[in-house]
Amino acid sequence: MLTSADAVQAFSFKKNKNNTQEVSVSKSKPVKQKKKSTKRKKAETEQPLYTNEVHSIFTLQDCIENAVKYNPTIQASVFNEDVYKSRIGQAWANYFPIISAGVDLSRSGTKYTGGSPYGGPFKNYVTMGYVPTVSADMMLFDFGKTKATADMAKRLYEATKEETKETINFLIYSIKATYYNILFAQAQVKVYEDTVADYELQLSQAWGFYRYGKKPKLDVVTAEYNLGKAKLNLVKAKNILDVAKVQLSKIMGMPEYTNYELSDQLTLNLFDITEEDAIKTALEVRPELIAAKKSAEAAKMNLRAARREYAPNLGIYGSYENGRGNAYNISSGKIGVGLSYNGLNILKIKKQVDEAKAEYKKTNAEYEDVKNEVYFNVKKNYMDLETDREAIVIAKLALDQAKEQYRQVTGRYKAGVGDAIELKDGENTYLSARLDFYNAVLNYNTTAAGLECEIGLPLQLKDEKVLEITKEDI
Numbered sequence: 071m072l073t074s075a076d077a078v079q080a081f082s083f084k085k086n087k088n089n090t091q092e093v094s095v096s097k098s099k100p101v102k103q104k105k106k107s108t109k110r111k112k113a114e115t116e117q118p119l120y121t122n123e124v125h126s127i128f129t130l131q132d133c134i135e136n137a138v139k140y141n142p143t144i145q146a147s148v149f150n151e152d153v154y155k156s157r158i159g160q161a162w163a164n165y166f167p168i169i170s171a172g173v174d175l176s177r178s179g180t181k182y183t184g185g186s187p188y189g190g191p192f193k194n195y196v197t198m199g200y201v202p203t204v205s206a207d208m209m210l211f212d213f214g215k216t217k218a219t220a221d222m223a224k225r226l227y228e229a230t231k232e233e234t235k236e237t238i239n240f241l242i243y244s245i246k247a248t249y250y251n252i253l254f255a256q257a258q259v260k261v262y263e264d265t266v267a268d269y270e271l272q273l274s275q276a277w278g279f280y281r282y283g284k285k286p287k288l289d290v291v292t293a294e295y296n297l298g299k300a301k302l303n304l305v306k307a308k309n310i311l312d313v314a315k316v317q318l319s320k321i322m323g324m325p326e327y328t329n330y331e332l333s334d335q336l337t338l339n340l341f342d343i344t345e346e347d348a349i350k351t352a353l354e355v356r357p358e359l360i361a362a363k364k365s366a367e368a369a370k371m372n373l374r375a376a377r378r379e380y381a382p383n384l385g386i387y388g389s390y391e392n393g394r395g396n397a398y399n400i401s402s403g404k405i406g407v408g409l410s411y412n413g414l415n416i417l418k419i420k421k422q423v424d425e426a427k428a429e430y431k432k433t434n435a436e437y438e439d440v441k442n443e444v445y446f447n448v449k450k451n452y453m454d455l456e457t458d459r460e461a462i463v464i465a466k467l468a469l470d471q472a473k474e475q476y477r478q479v480t481g482r483y484k485a486g487v488g489d490a491i492e493l494k495d496g497e498n499t500y501l502s503a504r505l506d507f508y509n510a511v512l513n514y515n516t517t518a519a520g521l522e523c524e525i526g527l528p529l530q531l532k533d534e535k536v537l538e539i540t541k542e543d544i
Contacts, residue, residue, distance in 0.1 A: 120327040127333045133245050133322055140323030141241060147234040154227040161220035167208040175200040201400070205389035210407075213381035214374070222371035229364035235357035235526075241321065243523035247516050248318045252332055254512040255311035261504050262304035265497070268480075269297040272493065275484065289490040296494065338462060338514055340532040341521075345452045348525055352448045353441065356526040362440040366433040373426035379419045382411050444524065451521040458514040465503075465510040472503035 120126065128136075138144055209216075273293040279285035312328075319325050343351075353359065388405035479496035482488030522529055 120324050122327060122329040124329065126330040128330050129333050130246065130249050133249055133318065134242055136322040136324065137241050137245050138238060141321065142323060143237055143241065144234070147230075147237045151227065151230045151234055154223065154230045157223040158220055158227060161216060161223045164212065164216040164219075165209055167206050169204070169206050171202075171204045173200055173202040201391050201393040203389065203391040205387070207385055207387045209383055209385040211384045213378055215378040215381060218371050218375035218378060222368045222375060225364050225368035225371060229361045229368065232357040232361035232364060236361060239357055239523055239526055243519050244321050245318070246519035246522075248314060248321055249332065249334075250512055250515040250519070252311065252314045252318060253334070254508050255307065255314045256332075257508040258505065259304065259307045259311055261501065261508075262300060262307045265300040265501055266297065266304055268497065269293060269300050272483070273297055276490070279486065284486055285490075292490040292494065296497070338459075338511065340459075341455070341518065341529040342532045343529055345449065348452050348521065349445060349448050351527060352444050352525045356444050356524070358526075359437075359440050359444050362433075362437040366430070366437045369426070369430040369433040373423070373430050376419070376423045376426040379422065380416075382409050384409050447524045448521065451517055451524055455514070455517045455521055458510065458517050462507075462510045462514055465507040469503045469507045472500045476500035 126132075273290070276285060276289040276293040280287055280290050315328050315330075316325070319327050384407070386405070386407050388403070390403035391401070393400040476496045476499065479488055479492050483490075483493045518529065
């Protein structure tokens, strides 16, 4: 499992060699051809890394790397981190100077409407000028209100980082679960392909027996029905496989790319962890639990900030103006330190403190709820894993017995001493045993992935094998 949001940038994708292009350079027009080569390289850079014209073979690790790199959910979570990180700076900005500036441009005057008592001309007295002003205020200390708000923003930012880890954690689980579903679907397709081939052979044998009068036509009709049903099951199994691959492509963030195969074989291992260690580790490192704890701490900081709203602000201020124009040739300035309340509303602050108290109690309760949920899920997945491990051993034994039974009834039918009903029962038993075995393997691997997701870290493997599935089993 990834333990940091930086994992988004940590994965480097290796481009498929089949997806490269060779650039040829003409000697006759070196300059012009060089421009074309540059454009072609740019086109290669802009070309999607995966296209359906290129065939790839993915391991489970390849799928995880692709998902972390291309799935938009991860990018959205990382950008959400940036949102909360910026709020830390916004909180500390209260200590940054607040600058104001402006200019007052005015025109005023007096106009005489009557004649001059001395017979003089009419006169207008006009005064024009402008007064530019600049002022600055900076808070020196607010008795911890800003610090409490910044601490709250920091806790929320740390919570979003843990949420990104949890997003990656769940994404990896989804990749693994879907990956194992595809392996199961591939095994299921192989089962039905073998079944179709067997029924085609049985139909040919039934026709041969019927021609020589050794078997009734009912055997031929039964074989034709069995073959038709097996072909229908094969079509459905292939559709399930295609849907599973589309689902995996979606989780990897490449929904249109389906031209790939999975390289891994199903291998089952014992995990080197006890139930007590699994629970202890989950309570220490599970990102979802840590995020809930950070949210509770943020609520505590918010309560602290609300209580400190009763305190005044200590700040420094200053201003300067310099006028120009008739009767505006003035220049003045001031500077000082003040202790003030800004919009103090005692009742409102009291209610804000009450709200912050309730929010703090709520987040603590949510943390305890997440803690209980993690404890339960780890314990349940661990017990399920032990059950699934035992189920695989039993399913493998049933598969071996069904295979031997089918071999015997097939031999009896070929020798002409068995009937179609016996052969049908043997085939159905063998078919069900194979599918049950593969389903047990699927459940085991999916449960293991779920346990890793609940713990928040990958499980260490023992050297001892539970069971290794060979090509003969598949």
